[in-house]
Amino acid sequence: xxxxxxxxxxxxTESDWGKxxxxxxxxxxxxxxxxxxxxxxxxxxxxxxxxxxxxGVIEDDDCWLTVIYGIGTTVDAFNGLExxxxxxxxxxxxPNIGIPFGETQTAGHDMYFMDYRNLDxxxxxxxxxxxxxxxxxxxxxxxxxxxxxxFLEMVLSGNLxxxx
Numbered sequence: 001x002x003x004x005x006x007x008x009x010x011x012x013t014e015s016d017w018g019k020x021x022x023x024x025x026x027x028x029x030x031x032x033x034x035x036x037x038x039x040x041x042x043x044x045x046x047x048x049x050x051x052x053x054x055x056g057v058i059e060d061d062d063c064w065l066t067v068i069y070g071i072g073t074t075v076d077a078f079n080g081l082e083x084x085x086x087x088x089x090x091x092x093x094x095p096n097i098g099i100p101f102g103e104t105q106t107a108g109h110d111m112y113f114m115d116y117r118n119l120d121x122x123x124x125x126x127x128x129x130x131x132x133x134x135x136x137x138x139x140x141x142x143x144x145x146x147x148x149x150x151f152l153e154m155v156l157s158g159n160l161x162x163x164x
Contacts, residue, residue: 011056023054023070037082043124045148067103109133127151
C-alpha cells in the first residue's frame with residue numbers, strides 16, 4: 001500500500017525531540033490493545049507506516065503536520081496514540097469522529113483526524129483537519145485527503161501546507 005512512498009524521508013530520526021516520539025517496534029498485541037482502548041479499527045495504511053516506524057516527528061519543518069502518533073507499549077505511554085486520543089477527545093473536547101493522529105504547529109488548537117464518518121472504497125477513513133480554536137461552538141472540520149496514503153503523499157511532496 002505504501003511501498004512506493006519514500007518513508008525514509010518522512011521522519012526526523014536524528015534530533016532529541018524526534019527520537020523521543022519514536023515508540024518501540026509495533027506488535028500485533030499493541031495494535032489490538034490500541035483498537036480496544038480507542039474503539040476504532042486502525043486503517044491498514046496507518047499500521048503499515050507504524051510497522052516502518054512507530055510514530056515520530058516530521059522531518060520537514062515547513063510542514064503543517066509536526067508529529068504522527070505511534071502506539072506505545074502501554075496505554076498511557078508518553079505521546080502514544082491511546083494517551084493522546086484520551087487527551088484530545090476527553091480533555092480538549094475535540095469531536096469524536098475518529099482518531100486524532102497528527103499534531104500541527106499550533107500545539108493543540110488544531111489536529112489531523114482519521115474521520116470514520118467518511119470511508120473510501122477500501123474502508124479507509126478520510127483525513128480531516130479539525131480546528132478547535134474557538135471551542136465547541138466553533139469547531140471547523142475540513143477534508144484534506146481521501147485516506148491516509150494520499151495524506152502521506154501530500155506530506156512527502158510538500159503540498160500539505162497549501163491547505164492552511
